[in-house]
Every structure is written in structure tokens, then in C-alpha cells.
Amino acid sequence: MTIYKDLAPSQRTIMTPGPVEVDPRVLRAMSYPILGQFDPEFTALMNETMEMLRALFQTNNQWCYPIDGTSRSGIEAVLVSVIQPGDKVLVPIYGRFGHLLVEISERCGAEVVTLEKEWGTVFDPGEIIGAIRREQPHIVAMVHGETSTGCLQPFGGIGAACREADALLIVDAVATIGGVPVQTDAWQLDAVIGGTQKCLSVPAGMAPVTYNERVEAKVLRRKTIERGLRDKDAESVHGLTVRSNYFDLGMLQDYWSPKRLNHHTEATSMLYALREGVRLVLQEGLEARFARHRRHEAALLAGLTAMGLTLYGDPGCKLPVVTCVRIPDGVDGEAVRAMLLNSFGIEIASSFGPLKGQIWRIGTMGYSCNQKNVLHVLGALEAVLIRHGVKVPAGEALQAALACYERSLD
Amino acid sequence: MTIYKDLAPSQRTIMTPGPVEVDPRVLRAMSYPILGQFDPEFTALMNETMEMLRALFQTNNQWCYPIDGTSRSGIEAVLVSVIQPGDKVLVPIYGRFGHLLVEISERCGAEVVTLEKEWGTVFDPGEIIGAIRREQPHIVAMVHGETSTGCLQPFGGIGAACREADALLIVDAVATIGGVPVQTDAWQLDAVIGGTQKCLSVPAGMAPVTYNERVEAKVLRRKTIERGLRDKDAESVHGLTVRSNYFDLGMLQDYWSPKRLNHHTEATSMLYALREGVRLVLQEGLEARFARHRRHEAALLAGLTAMGLTLYGDPGCKLPVVTCVRIPDGVDGEAVRAMLLNSFGIEIASSFGPLKGQIWRIGTMGYSCNQKNVLHVLGALEAVLIRHGVKVPAGEALQAALACYERSLD
Structure with a gap:
């Protein structure tokens, strides 16, 4: 008889547009x-x-x-x-x-x-x-x-x-x-x-x-x-x-x-x-919760921009809880995702249909939407991009995000 | 704002034909x-x-x-x-x-x-x-x-x-x-x-x-x-x-x-x-599991019969995991169920359509199908029936069930 092992899922930082951390x-x-x-x-x-x-x-x-x-x-x-x-x-x-x-x-x-x-x-x-x-x-x-x-x-x-x-x-x-x-x-x-x-x-x-x-x-x-x-x-x-x-x-x-x-x-x-x-x-309060989602989105955007990445989509109608980033030219988006998962335990999402291979999608949703996760994904993405030969201004992303968080406390 | 309390469900002995205890x-x-x-x-x-x-x-x-x-x-x-x-x-x-x-x-x-x-x-x-x-x-x-x-x-x-x-x-x-x-x-x-x-x-x-x-x-x-x-x-x-x-x-x-x-x-x-x-x-083994279900069904049947209750349905095609019992004449089946739940924390089921008010259905399924539960439901049902004025030979049900369990060890 086959022996099936005890369930033992790895701990992940899930920064996709769902499912996210519970x-x-x-x-x-x-x-x-x-x-x-x-x-x-x-x-x-x-x-x-x-x-x-x-x-x-x-x-x-x-x-x-x-x-x-x-x-x-x-x-x-x-x-x-x-x-x-x-x-x-x-x-x-x-x-x-x-x-x-x-x-x-x-x-x-x-x-x-x-x-x-x-x-x-x-x-x-x-x-x-x-x-x-x-x-x-x-x-x-x-x-x-x-x-x-x-x-x-x-x-x-x-x-x-x-x-x-x-x-x-x-x-x-x-x-x-x-x-x-x-x-x-x-x-x-x-x-x-x-x-x-x-x-x-x-x-x-x-x-x-x-x-x-x-x-x-x-x-x-x-x-x-x-x-x-x-x-x-x-x-x-x-x-x-x-x-x-x-x-x-x-x-x-x-x-x-x-x-x-x-x-x-x-x-x-x-x-x-x-x-x-x-x-x-309801305990957090709807307005406070919406504000939290906007705060972490802002830090993520600051970090990604400081890394020199280009966002996808009309900023005038951006969904605060999902951020789409263009995959830099010549980079294999799936290799980057795999390294994020295997080395850093971070999951970000690929994309569908006409956008396949062109963008990554990063979620900042619910329990996953927190400072620890945003900083972790920015630091890891920078390291993985450098590893994939992308010219990234090292260290800038985290500084920009931290500065954004400090401003949001004012 | 309404304050919603922490979840704190009561512990139940669930002897229905599902959902049963997990x-x-x-x-x-x-x-x-x-x-x-x-x-x-x-x-x-x-x-x-x-x-x-x-x-x-x-x-x-x-x-x-x-x-x-x-x-x-x-x-x-x-x-x-x-x-x-x-x-x-x-x-x-x-x-x-x-x-x-x-x-x-x-x-x-x-x-x-x-x-x-x-x-x-x-x-x-x-x-x-x-x-x-x-x-x-x-x-x-x-x-x-x-x-x-x-x-x-x-x-x-x-x-x-x-x-x-x-x-x-x-x-x-x-x-x-x-x-x-x-x-x-x-x-x-x-x-x-x-x-x-x-x-x-x-x-x-x-x-x-x-x-x-x-x-x-x-x-x-x-x-x-x-x-x-x-x-x-x-x-x-x-x-x-x-x-x-x-x-x-x-x-x-x-x-x-x-x-x-x-x-x-x-x-x-x-x-x-x-x-x-x-x-x-699979760890228990399919055959062992089926045998376990039959063993506890037998003890339940022995107890119910010793209590003087009548079973419903053709015994030749009885489903081993659900036992249907006729509600004794003059007894309010729902009042019995309520007392079982409120005083003993036991849930048994009522019935549908043409059988409404005529039978109770007792499940012996999966994790709920165990000796502790079977004996608990028999003892409690006897007490509740006596409380509802039914002439029950006191003590017989548990003795019959215990004897059945002893025989099954031979």
C-alpha cells in the first residue's frame, strides 16, 4: 500500500491577485x-x-x-x-x-x-x-x-x-x-x-x-x-x-x-x-482597510518605479490591489517567477491571453497586503532581476518604499 | 458598530446521516x-x-x-x-x-x-x-x-x-x-x-x-x-x-x-x-473500515431493539450507516430530538416527506461511528424517552449493546 505523508505545505509569501495568504x-x-x-x-x-x-x-x-x-x-x-x-x-x-x-x-x-x-x-x-x-x-x-x-x-x-x-x-x-x-x-x-x-x-x-x-x-x-x-x-x-x-x-x-x-x-x-x-x-473598519490597501500599493509602486520597471495600464483607472509590471526586454518572466518561488518562497502571478509573457501581476490583497510582504517582494525581485542580467539600481527600491512608508505616517 | 463574538461552537455528538463529526x-x-x-x-x-x-x-x-x-x-x-x-x-x-x-x-x-x-x-x-x-x-x-x-x-x-x-x-x-x-x-x-x-x-x-x-x-x-x-x-x-x-x-x-x-x-x-x-x-483500510461500520451498527441495533423500539424499512436492504427508528405512538419526535440536543449535546435526524414525524434517523458514519458515541446515544435516548413517558425497560439498551461489542471481540 502506498504510504501518503502528513500534509506539510511550505510557508509562502503570496503576492498574487488571489488566492492570497489566509x-x-x-x-x-x-x-x-x-x-x-x-x-x-x-x-x-x-x-x-x-x-x-x-x-x-x-x-x-x-x-x-x-x-x-x-x-x-x-x-x-x-x-x-x-x-x-x-x-x-x-x-x-x-x-x-x-x-x-x-x-x-x-x-x-x-x-x-x-x-x-x-x-x-x-x-x-x-x-x-x-x-x-x-x-x-x-x-x-x-x-x-x-x-x-x-x-x-x-x-x-x-x-x-x-x-x-x-x-x-x-x-x-x-x-x-x-x-x-x-x-x-x-x-x-x-x-x-x-x-x-x-x-x-x-x-x-x-x-x-x-x-x-x-x-x-x-x-x-x-x-x-x-x-x-x-x-x-x-x-x-x-x-x-x-x-x-x-x-x-x-x-x-x-x-x-x-x-x-x-x-x-x-x-x-x-x-x-x-x-x-x-x-x-468589519473590526478593522472598511475605510481603514481601504486606506491600508492604498498605503501598501503606494509603497510597492514607489519601489518598482525606483527599480526602473515600467507599469502596465492606464494609471487613471489602476486597481489599487493589483499592480501590473512590464517584464523587461529579454527577460524570461517565468524564470524570474520560478526563482522568486524557489529561492525566496514568494509567489507573484503571470498573465492571461494577449498579455502572456508581457507582464507580471503583483497583488496587495487582504492579509498579504502588509509592509513585511511588500518589502520582501521588492528586495527579492531586485535580487532576482540582477541575477537575470537586468541593470537595476541596486538598493533603490527598498529605500523608495521605506521613504514612502515614512511619509504615510506623517 | 455591532461587536461580533469569537467563534465558539459547542461540542456535539453528531449521529445524523450527515454532516457528521470531522x-x-x-x-x-x-x-x-x-x-x-x-x-x-x-x-x-x-x-x-x-x-x-x-x-x-x-x-x-x-x-x-x-x-x-x-x-x-x-x-x-x-x-x-x-x-x-x-x-x-x-x-x-x-x-x-x-x-x-x-x-x-x-x-x-x-x-x-x-x-x-x-x-x-x-x-x-x-x-x-x-x-x-x-x-x-x-x-x-x-x-x-x-x-x-x-x-x-x-x-x-x-x-x-x-x-x-x-x-x-x-x-x-x-x-x-x-x-x-x-x-x-x-x-x-x-x-x-x-x-x-x-x-x-x-x-x-x-x-x-x-x-x-x-x-x-x-x-x-x-x-x-x-x-x-x-x-x-x-x-x-x-x-x-x-x-x-x-x-x-x-x-x-x-x-x-x-x-x-x-x-x-x-x-x-x-x-x-x-x-x-x-x-x-486508506490508512484504516477499506475492508477494516466497512467492518467497523457494521460492528457499530450491530451494537446500535441491539440497543434500540432492547429498548423496545421498532426499526423502519426492509431489513434485507438496510443501509449499514443509517438506522431508521419508528417514533413511538404518542411521542413528539421533535421534542425528543430537542432534549437530546439541549441536555445531552447529541444530534439525531428527523425525516423527509412521507416519513415526516414517523421516524428518527440515526447515522453511524465515519469518525462519528465509534463505541463511545453509540453508547452515549443509547443511554441518552433511553433517558429522554422515559422523560417523555415512554415505557422503556431501563438499562437494557446499554447492556445489549455492551454484550454485542463483547461478542464482536470473539
Whole structure:
């Protein structure tokens, strides 16, 4: 019989756009013995988590709960529950995850209309508003922060334009929730999907979502009574039925409501982790947390610039939690990443599609976003670049970052 | 600001048909710092987990990996990837989870044909084989162990009949994997879905699945090139495209293959838990583990019978890991359950649909399946029943169980 060894993962400094290091208090929460899913102590924790998520999403929505799956499961749950086959969905694309929204919407049977913007830039909200008025879509699905390009899309007026056109606005805030302001109600977002493994510093495996009454109304129109309870005539509404059982928000909200209608078995340890992760976010305070992310981003940028590296993307729409850096000419980006990992225990990210081999992506997210990590990555990157024959002004990066940190204390 | 307290779940003795108590070594595994999803150390753990799952499922299938979601996510992933809208699916139903297979298959666009058997019994395999020959379905989907009724369905000849009819046999082994033999290859099962939160004693949140080349061939026929890469003409295969991105086994197997094509972000801590849980199963040995489950079932049955309680269901097809007991006349089953939980910290389960209010369901699964727990639940149940005015021969249950344990040592 094969003998499998004890788990013994190496300690890493994870400076990617996710997954990032998990707060040790969250890791500890996962190690607690579990409760049964209908244990009153557990359902109380479920309710408390919903309450915390409302504060995180800055919303008064009743429905704020996690989908039991990784981030894209949250996106798919919202889209499959809202899109009726044939619905027109408008997707403004400015990076890889816009394409994912198209991919999922198409599989849900939508007629998808896209707007595309060159990677490294974002849309002027007016362009999207114009398209909404022209296309009159049922749904507008868009990405708030694109980790593929390190860009942040502003929403000015898009929410209002959706209400005017009676379209639902669905936003992928997987990369931004907990690191950058996401104002669900103030921006009139109808549904928002967050990610756990990025700025919340909880492992991947859950996707908190929120949605308002406008979304709920559509979900309830599509609700079917479970087989065995409904009569034959009800079969005629079949075209309306949500194509997924696992992702049917109508059934999920019954499970999360006082009715507690049995659906899946809630993922206990992941819920413990999410509750603890969001608790720590609220304890730090949203504004303080956003400021922390900006402070470490500034130090990282100062260091990278002092090293003579060039940033990628329009600085006017830079996503504070992801920094994209051009790989210097003649350097093998993957060799640099491998040396960072193997010699320094640091992980930074490569890139997708058109940017493959052209940029590195460095995350400053959640628990990973701290001075120790920023200085460690700058020092290590300098050493590795010198090792790869790049002319780097030795020592400048750390001095620039330290100076930046000192200034931020003033 | 609301102050949310530190997590402090009570210690429970969980004797339900899942979720059950988690082995402390699995809890410990979840508390380890995470690795990035493409860290070579992590992908090595993914590969190792696939290897362990092959031993667990008793298969040589290449594809054995978890779906990142709770058990029903695994069922939906297999069904949505295999069912092409219009496909005929035969579902033999003998409890609640057969209905779930119908519900999911219908949402996938299948034409569903059912066979129904009275709850508390199972099919003679010949009845199912007859239906396969008559109906010539594309797919047969069935439940191995029904936690709703505590019954176990034998497969004798069903696998061979499916091959003969060129039908795919998909089996929900959520309740049985790791507690009762599940012989994927020997029984000619084409796809099997396991659960984590039952006999594996890993928290809910992952669903290990396995499938063979027959399933893979159908999945690959339905595979579409991702948008942006395919040309316009390829749109005509749209009817074939799997209706889910998250659950598309074709994409998932690319992620789990050496290609490592980016899909979701693997749920690191849950993978640590699954790896540890399966490692402990293999360390105990499958046969020894199955024998352990039978040993504690026997003691539980001896105790319940000595208490004068009546078991529910045909004893000839009893599922060893779930025992269904009739609630004595005039007793409020929920009041008994509440007292067990509140005074003794023990959770047993109520029941679904037609059995509501009629039976309790007691699980003896995985880590929860041990002598301490069995004796604790018997002693507590006796006291609570006496408290509820039931005439119980005091002290008999524990004596009968102890005698049973002594005999099992001979």
C-alpha cells in the first residue's frame, strides 16, 4: 500500500491577485469542530454571517449569503437564476473576466451583446450608458476590478441608466470586495458577487453574493414548485425554470430564510472561515482597510518605479490591489517567477491571453497586503532581476518604499 | 458598530446521516497556511489526491477529482455534463434522493422516465434491468444508499445491462462512499459521486467524482472551444454545449490534467481536508473500515431493539450507516430530538416527506461511528424517552449493546 505523508505545505509569501495568504485567525476558525446544519447554534451563525455581509457589501438588501463554491460559482448562480433563455445581456469587456461573463451568459441561453475596450483601460461610464439606451438589454453584467489587467471600472450613472431601461445590473466584485469600496446600494447595483480568496483572505470555496428586490422579483417569477408537489399543467412554465438546482437562488434563499427548506448541506468549516474573515474586515473598519490597501500599493509602486520597471495600464483607472509590471526586454518572466518561488518562497502571478509573457501581476490583497510582504517582494525581485542580467539600481527600491512608508505616517 | 463574538461552537455528538463529526486530523489539515493554486507543491497535492480517490472509488479511471461544492454539486456536474437536452434518463426512485436526480435531470433538459418503489424497500435489480431494456435510455441515474429511508440498492447486473443498451450508469454514492463497499469498476458504474460530510468525515463543501472513458467520450463530444477562439460556424454546435461553465467536466478535467488550464481557483483548505480524510480512510483500510461500520451498527441495533423500539424499512436492504427508528405512538419526535440536543449535546435526524414525524434517523458514519458515541446515544435516548413517558425497560439498551461489542471481540 502506498504510504501518503502528513500534509506539510511550505510557508509562502503570496503576492498574487488571489488566492492570497489566509489570516491565521481564519485558519483557526476552520479547525473548530463542526455543528450540524440545522443545529440552532449553526443557523444563528448563518444569520449572523448574512448580517455581516450586509455591512461588507454596504447594502440593506435582505439577501446576502454565500454560494457554496468558488467565486465563479457565485457569478454563475446569479446569472443562471436571472437569465431566461433568450434574454439580452450586455457585457462591457475590458479584460479576461468580462469574457467569462459572456461565456457563462451564453451557456445560460442569453443573447449576448458586447462592448470591448483595449486591455489596460476601462470604459467611460457614458459609453456604457449609451449602449444601455441603444440596446435596451434585460441585464447588464460587468466586472468591477479586472485582475487580468489591474484596472478598476467606475460606475458613475450606470446604475441609474439600468433602472431607466428596466435592466438588472450584475457586478463581479470578486477582486474588489473588502479591498476597494463596493457601494451596492449607493451605486444602484442589483446583484453583486464577491470573492473570498482575494481581499477577504479566506480560502477559495465560497462566493458571497447579494441581490435586491428587483432581482428577487425575477427569481421568484422563475420559481417552480418541486417535482411531486406540482400538478401537470405547471409543466408549461418549464421554459422559465432555472436551469440549475444547485444555483437556483429561489431555493437557496428558502434555505437561508427562517423556512430553512432543505437544499444542500451548508459547508460548515468554510462558513466558519467566511464569518471570521468578514468579522476581521468589519473590526478593522472598511475605510481603514481601504486606506491600508492604498498605503501598501503606494509603497510597492514607489519601489518598482525606483527599480526602473515600467507599469502596465492606464494609471487613471489602476486597481489599487493589483499592480501590473512590464517584464523587461529579454527577460524570461517565468524564470524570474520560478526563482522568486524557489529561492525566496514568494509567489507573484503571470498573465492571461494577449498579455502572456508581457507582464507580471503583483497583488496587495487582504492579509498579504502588509509592509513585511511588500518589502520582501521588492528586495527579492531586485535580487532576482540582477541575477537575470537586468541593470537595476541596486538598493533603490527598498529605500523608495521605506521613504514612502515614512511619509504615510506623517 | 455591532461587536461580533469569537467563534465558539459547542461540542456535539453528531449521529445524523450527515454532516457528521470531522476527524480532528482533518480539522488540523484545514488550519495549515495555504499554497497558491499553481504552486508546484499544490498541484502535486492535487495529483496525489486524485490517486487516493482512485483507491477510494475502487477504480482505475483516470478521472477522480473533487467538484468544489457540496455533494449535490457533484451530482449536478456529472448530470449537466452528460445530459444533452432531449436525452432520455431513467431514474429508479426509492427515496428522497431519487427525486433529486429527477429534479436535476429535468433542469438539464432531459426527458425523464421513472420507476418508483415504496419507501423502505429497494428494487430487485431485475426490475431495473427490465426497464433499461424496455426504455433504452441514454442514461440511468440512481442512488446507491438512500439516507432518507436507510436503504441500500444492490447493483447485480445493472451495469452490464447499461453497457448492452449503450446507456451510461450514473450513481449517487454520497452516503455510502467510505462506509460501505462502492466498487466502481467491478460493478461497471460509469460515473460515481461521493460525499465528504458523511462516511469520509470531512466537512461539506467538496464532492469527489469519478468517471470512465465512456462518460469522457460524451463529455468531449460536447466540448466547445472557449469564446474568442472559436469561429462563427462553430456556433451551430450550441445545442451540444454543456449548460454550465462551473460544472463542465470537460473544462474541469483540463484543470486537473497536466495542462492546468485555468478554470476556477481550487478550494485549497477543503482540498487539504479531503486529502487528509481520504488518507485516513486508506490508512484504516477499506475492508477494516466497512467492518467497523457494521460492528457499530450491530451494537446500535441491539440497543434500540432492547429498548423496545421498532426499526423502519426492509431489513434485507438496510443501509449499514443509517438506522431508521419508528417514533413511538404518542411521542413528539421533535421534542425528543430537542432534549437530546439541549441536555445531552447529541444530534439525531428527523425525516423527509412521507416519513415526516414517523421516524428518527440515526447515522453511524465515519469518525462519528465509534463505541463511545453509540453508547452515549443509547443511554441518552433511553433517558429522554422515559422523560417523555415512554415505557422503556431501563438499562437494557446499554447492556445489549455492551454484550454485542463483547461478542464482536470473539
